[in-house]
Amino acid sequence: MSPMNNPQDLNPSSLKSRFTTRFLRALTKINGQKPISSSSPREMFQRYRRIKVAADKSMAWSVRSRRTWSRAMLWKLRSRYSCRQASSSRRSSVRTSTIIKSRQAKTSHEKENKNTTTGQDEVGFVVQADKLRKLVPGGEAMDLCNLLGETAHYIKCLTTQVQVMRKIAHFYSL
Amino acid sequence: MQPCSREMQAINSLLNPTQQIPLHDLQSNGNSNSHQQIQNPHFDPTSSHDDFLEQMLSTLPSCSLSDLKSPWNPTKSDETCPPNPDNNVGFHYDEILATKLRQHQINGGGGSSPATAAMKMMMQQQMMLEGRATAFGRGVGGGLTMPLSLGSGAAGSHHNDIVDGSSFKSPNNQDHGGEGSVQALYNGFGGGSLHGTNQSSNRPQHLNHPQGGTMQAQNFGAIAGTVIKQSQASGSITGGTAAQPKQRVRARRGQATDPHSIAERLRRERIAERMKALQELVPNANKTDKASMLDEIIDYVKFLQLQVKVLSMSRLGGAAAVAPLVAHIPSEGGGDFIQMSTDGGSLPRNSNGNHTSSSNDSLTVTEQQVAKLMEEDMGSAMQYLQGKGLCLMPISLATAISTVTCQSRNPMINNANQNNGSSNHPLLQSSGEGSSSPSMSVLTVQSATMGNGGVDGSVKDAASVSKP
Numbered sequence: 001m002s003p004m005n006n007p008q009d010l011n012p013s014s015l016k017s018r019f020t021t022r023f024l025r026a027l028t029k030i031n032g033q034k035p036i037s038s039s040s041p042r043e044m045f046q047r048y049r050r051i052k053v054a055a056d057k058s059m060a061w062s063v064r065s066r067r068t069w070s071r072a073m074l075w076k077l078r079s080r081y082s083c084r085q086a087s088s089s090r091r092s093s094v095r096t097s098t099i100i101k102s103r104q105a106k107t108s109h110e111k112e113n114k115n116t117t118t119g120q121d122e123v124g125f126v127v128q129a130d131k132l133r134k135l136v137p138g139g140e141a142m143d144l145c146n147l148l149g150e151t152a153h154y155i156k157c158l159t160t161q162v163q164v165m166r167k168i169a170h171f172y173s174l
Numbered sequence: 175m176q177p178c179s180r181e182m183q184a185i186n187s188l189l190n191p192t193q194q195i196p197l198h199d200l201q202s203n204g205n206s207n208s209h210q211q212i213q214n215p216h217f218d219p220t221s222s223h224d225d226f227l228e229q230m231l232s233t234l235p236s237c238s239l240s241d242l243k244s245p246w247n248p249t250k251s252d253e254t255c256p257p258n259p260d261n262n263v264g265f266h267y268d269e270i271l272a273t274k275l276r277q278h279q280i281n282g283g284g285g286s287s288p289a290t291a292a293m294k295m296m297m298q299q300q301m302m303l304e305g306r307a308t309a310f311g312r313g314v315g316g317g318l319t320m321p322l323s324l325g326s327g328a329a330g331s332h333h334n335d336i337v338d339g340s341s342f343k344s345p346n347n348q349d350h351g352g353e354g355s356v357q358a359l360y361n362g363f364g365g366g367s368l369h370g371t372n373q374s375s376n377r378p379q380h381l382n383h384p385q386g387g388t389m390q391a392q393n394f395g396a397i398a399g400t401v402i403k404q405s406q407a408s409g410s411i412t413g414g415t416a417a418q419p420k421q422r423v424r425a426r427r428g429q430a431t432d433p434h435s436i437a438e439r440l441r442r443e444r445i446a447e448r449m450k451a452l453q454e455l456v457p458n459a460n461k462t463d464k465a466s467m468l469d470e471i472i473d474y475v476k477f478l479q480l481q482v483k484v485l486s487m488s489r490l491g492g493a494a495a496v497a498p499l500v501a502h503i504p505s506e507g508g509g510d511f512i513q514m515s516t517d518g519g520s521l522p523r524n525s526n527g528n529h530t531s532s533s534n535d536s537l538t539v540t541e542q543q544v545a546k547l548m549e550e551d552m553g554s555a556m557q558y559l560q561g562k563g564l565c566l567m568p569i570s571l572a573t574a575i576s577t578v579t580c581q582s583r584n585p586m587i588n589n590a591n592q593n594n595g596s597s598n599h600p601l602l603q604s605s606g607e608g609s610s611s612p613s614m615s616v617l618t619v620q621s622a623t624m625g626n627g628g629v630d631g632s633v634k635d636a637a638s639v640s641k642p
Binding site: 128165 | 441444445448449451452455456465468469471472474475476478479481482483485486487488
């Protein structure tokens with residue numbers, strides 16, 4: 001794979017271009033917030049987190065809500081963000097935590113149901129399906145068939161993300 | 175009479191009373207030997223039992239169940255049972271009686287009256303009309319067997335014939351179940367006298383309902399099957415039932431026999447095509463086993479996620495940032511794609527696979543250079559690497575690739591070290607090859623030129639040497 005892939009995101013509505021624009025926007029915002037070279041590892045870590053979250057969020061936003069994994073990721077990011085925002089006020093954090101717990105319980109319950117139903121057909125794949133479910137956001141509540149479809153789209157989006165970020169890193173470093 | 179009424183009540187309790195079937199029409203149909211012929215298209219739901227066969231026949235192909243209103247009054251089962259056939263049946267009643275007598279005899283005297291048998295037939299017909307047209311045959315099959323079994327425990331071979339004769343005959347007649355049911359009806363009525371040509375083939379089809387069978391019909395069949403078994407049906411019947419699934423599958427080669435297996439097959443097909451789509455996305459998709467394919471997919475997803483993390487780290491512009499992050503990564507990293515080391519030592523991570531034994535001085539120099547650069551700016555470090563034709567790559571992949579290609583390419587594995595105390599997870603490896611491995615390909619930098627500003631003198635010398 002050549003290092004200088006000609007950027008083919010000429011199509012303005014392609015996934016790549018959408019993600020790129022959003023991510024660059026978020027990146028510039030992050031860069032504008034703090035100086036780049038802060039020596040404290042904690043701040044570095046925070047910055048890394050922010051960048052990663054920005055990358056994930058922009059990717060999920062590019063997909064809008066067409067996919068389950070994007071919806072799940074957005075929901076997770078938002079809930080985490082709201083948790084963080086509301087960390088000062090216990091009430092809302094408790095509320096969000098209960099919401100998260102209920103959702104987790106629900107998804108785990110659904111996963112159990114799905115597992116029992118899918119386990120009948122392909123018993124050997126339940127283990128891997130579980131692993132896949134953990135990897136793909138929002139994968140707990142899906143049956144194997146939909147899970148595979150979501151995984152395919154997720155892989156495609158991840159590769160796009162990696163390509164774009166590599167190029168950005170390359171240009172950034174120049 | 176009493177047993178007749180009981181049977182009728184039993185059957186009626188199981189079924190919704192529907193239209194009656196005119197026996198005489200059945201008989202006539204049988205006699206005409208055109209089981210698929212609908213002789214009486216006119217339909218009169220309110221008529222008495224005289225023309226119920228006509229009604230049935232007319233409703234078989236097109237009319238819906240709602241049209242079939244049964245004038246059959248289940249309550250008139252007591253003493254009116256026996257006379258009912260007399261009243262309802264037409265001019266063919268004598269023949270019907272004859273057949274019923276025959277049936278009754280076969281039943282072993284269950285009803286002990288021709289009227290009983292007639293009532294049984296009526297009930298069967300009623301059950302036959304139960305449900306949709308396609309269910310007619312099943313109803314016939316079930317209905318006919320039920321009274322038979324209820325009536326007696328006789329299990330003669332002829333009984334079997336009767337049962338089979340009354341059974342639904344056309345498993346291949348899914349859409350024309352009504353016609354088949356008509357045939358089954360008259361076959362059943364015919365008993366021995368009206369045995370159709372396909373009597374012999376009916377044996378295992380007794381419970382062999384068409385594949386488009388309704389649940390009702392299946393229930394009938396199930397009930398009939400159980401009742402028949404209880405009635406000490408001969409081994410032929412049980413053998414028939416045992417052969418039925420096979421025959422059912424054989425009859426429907428490309429289709430499933432019940433909606434559950436259809437749904438399962440659809441699901442399996444969908445999963446198979448999704449797996450194929452995933453195979454194209456994921457590299458190393460030469461695995462034929464689904465389980466290993468899933469493993470590959472899982473590893474690839476983990477790897478991609480890890481790459482995103484690495485790339486997001488690289489923009490932080492500081493090697494110092496790598497330290498806490500690296501400790502964080504192993505908890506999230508992929509399986510064998512990355513062999514993270516949380517070793518805080520600044521030992522040169524010369525490999526997990528002992529491949530750095532091939533590293534030469536230029537490599538160590540490069541390593542130090544890269545380490546220095548990484549401390550300052552990750553981006554510049556990466557750029558330097560790229561200029562040298564090196565790339566970042568997971569350690570495990572590097573080991574795998576080097577084992578594969580060590581003869582041909584002699585890859586130089588360069589492990590970057592972090593002087594601030596934690597090992598860097600990425601493994602530097604030169605890539606002169608266009609590796610097909612995707613994990614490599616993502617990080618591989620083709621070294622087209624070595625023109626990176628003279629960072630490494632030895633490389634330059636090599637380049638200059640090679641020029642002339």
